[in-house]
Amino acid sequence: MNKKINLTCPSCKKIVEIDSKFKPFCSKACKSIDFLRWANEEVGIETFEDQDND
């Protein structure tokens, strides 16, 4: 059994190398881009008020 999975980078849609350190991303840059996008969306919701802020 030799299953080849073509993983595509969620950020730039390029094929990700099977032994990429940044899976599921193709590179550190794409990983950061996606993280930032995600973080921005999270921040946009502004749900920090549940934290204990005095």
Ligand SMILES: [Zn+2]
């Ligand atoms: Zn990428």
